[in-house]
Amino acid sequence: MIGPVLIANRGEIACRIAATCRRLGLRSIAVFSDADAGALHVAAADAAERIGPAPPRESYLSIPAIIAAAGRSGARMVHPGYGFLSENAEFARACAEAGLVFIGPPEAAIRAMGGKAAAKAVAREAGVPAIPGDDGADQSPERLATEAARIGFPVMIKAVAGGGGRGMRRADSAEAFPAALAAARREAAAFGDDHVLLERFIARARHIEVQVFADAHGTVLHLGERDCSLQRRNQKLVEESPGPGVTPALRAELGRRAIALARAVGYVGAGTVEFVADAEGPLAAERIWFIEMNTRLQVEHPVTEMVTGLDLVEWQLRIAAGERLPAAPPPLSGHAVEARLCAEDPARNFLPSPGTITRLDLPEPAPGLRIDAGFRSGDVLTPHYDPLIAKLIAHAPSRTEALARLAAALDAVRVEGIRTNAGFLARVLRSEAMQAGAVDTHFLEGFRRQEGTQA
Amino acid sequence: MAELGVPVELTAAVWKIEASPGQQVAEGDVLMILESMKMEIPVESPRAGTVTSILVAEGDQVQEGQVVLLLDA
Numbered sequence: 001m002i003g004p005v006l007i008a009n010r011g012e013i014a015c016r017i018a019a020t021c022r023r024l025g026l027r028s029i030a031v032f033s034d035a036d037a038g039a040l041h042v043a044a045a046d047a048a049e050r051i052g053p054a055p056p057r058e059s060y061l062s063i064p065a066i067i068a069a070a071g072r073s074g075a076r077m078v079h080p081g082y083g084f085l086s087e088n089a090e091f092a093r094a095c096a097e098a099g100l101v102f103i104g105p106p107e108a109a110i111r112a113m114g115g116k117a118a119a120k121a122v123a124r125e126a127g128v129p130a131i132p133g134d135d136g137a138d139q140s141p142e143r144l145a146t147e148a149a150r151i152g153f154p155v156m157i158k159a160v161a162g163g164g165g166r167g168m169r170r171a172d173s174a175e176a177f178p179a180a181l182a183a184a185r186r187e188a189a190a191f192g193d194d195h196v197l198l199e200r201f202i203a204r205a206r207h208i209e210v211q212v213f214a215d216a217h218g219t220v221l222h223l224g225e226r227d228c229s230l231q232r233r234n235q236k237l238v239e240e241s242p243g244p245g246v247t248p249a250l251r252a253e254l255g256r257r258a259i260a261l262a263r264a265v266g267y268v269g270a271g272t273v274e275f276v277a278d279a280e281g282p283l284a285a286e287r288i289w290f291i292e293m294n295t296r297l298q299v300e301h302p303v304t305e306m307v308t309g310l311d312l313v314e315w316q317l318r319i320a321a322g323e324r325l326p327a328a329p330p331p332l333s334g335h336a337v338e339a340r341l342c343a344e345d346p347a348r349n350f351l352p353s354p355g356t357i358t359r360l361d362l363p364e365p366a367p368g369l370r371i372d373a374g375f376r377s378g379d380v381l382t383p384h385y386d387p388l389i390a391k392l393i394a395h396a397p398s399r400t401e402a403l404a405r406l407a408a409a410l411d412a413v414r415v416e417g418i419r420t421n422a423g424f425l426a427r428v429l430r431s432e433a434m435q436a437g438a439v440d441t442h443f444l445e446g447f448r449r450q451e452g453t454q455a
Numbered sequence: 456m457a458e459l460g461v462p463v464e465l466t467a468a469v470w471k472i473e474a475s476p477g478q479q480v481a482e483g484d485v486l487m488i489l490e491s492m493k494m495e496i497p498v499e500s501p502r503a504g505t506v507t508s509i510l511v512a513e514g515d516q517v518q519e520g521q522v523v524l525l526l527d528a
Contacts, residue, residue, distance in 0.1 A: 208478045233494065344492075352467075353465070354465065354467075354491060354492060383465075383467050383490070386467075387492040
């Protein structure tokens, strides 16, 4: 491996990458915006470079600013973390052009998986089932109605340009389809584009993803799955591995699909293949479909690290330096659960809570308890960046013990100055549904509403 | 009819202004959308009325409790 490594990110992930660099004897260089000059991630690295003002577009999302910082600091490798520029093919190219090793997949693989429609086409080619739907190449109402009937009702009509639930309509039958289509189109027009696509509606869904790793010598491995069904606003809050109810046979099948997709795009490095599973009844391979591939390290990668005993960032660095993966992955051991401690108020529909963290006491790391923090007492959480303060990850021989250990860790969190979701997450982990593994992607918001009516 | 100031709930940036002066709005209508910590937060009209003036522009930073819009309601 060759240092120094420039870490093109902030918060907990920048701290976490710096820790692995230090352990491997690699010099690390942080970057920071004006809002982050005194941030923990700056202290965690061996050196730091200013990259611009607080708004992400002028700092953490600025390719020229980051390439210039790499040049000034003498960096040889660039780790993008997650978010920001991590899935930006232009950034991967800019690194290569500047003679820097981008720690991630080849530019072509990022592009191939970059759009949902393009990724689905890759899946079709690779023989991996994607969620039944129609990409809306023909927008005539007659053609869309025919496609809806082929997909099967209920069907979701989604505005291509929509977002935040707007421009989305469910049609339960062929009779109801024309009116639902017209309504979705009206809402979509507000986004300046009335194109829609169709997708099978899954009333109760679970989010299951598979961690893959590929080296530059043709070896592709999978490291098992993570269940990330506990979400709010389509963002994950709790993740675990193994996934409840995932049998060894199902794990092997999802792993096979994930590896086929990685091979289809010439993947190298760490990636995650995301699936949606029908949560009505037991999990079944024929009711699990590919949605997208994330061509980077995930926020929730520590749960995989806890059950495999591997350091995924170390593997990323080794693969980027041309090293080979082992022939087989380690076996999964025990159960790991992660909770994301965020600056937000569950009682007010998860409203963000920026401000100064006047006090932040996190439990001490211990065997079976890992704490990945990005902030400390006195730090300011600005509205410019995401609300993640720290990740708490528990590992134990059984799922029940891991959930209990994580809930106890959340009980020990003390935060003043801002609101957090610590208490809410502890109650979620102790809930009957979570204990039974009977959750879906709507569970968290339902749980919050239920608490709201009881309060 | 009385003039009513509409405050924001949190420190944020003004992402998109949906209402315009003179516009009739119903209770719950989205007046503007804020962005904070990578989330979009709608500012809804607290009651029916007419928008008299908008006190911020898209891209402005606003503080918790700041009045961003006046309503004749």
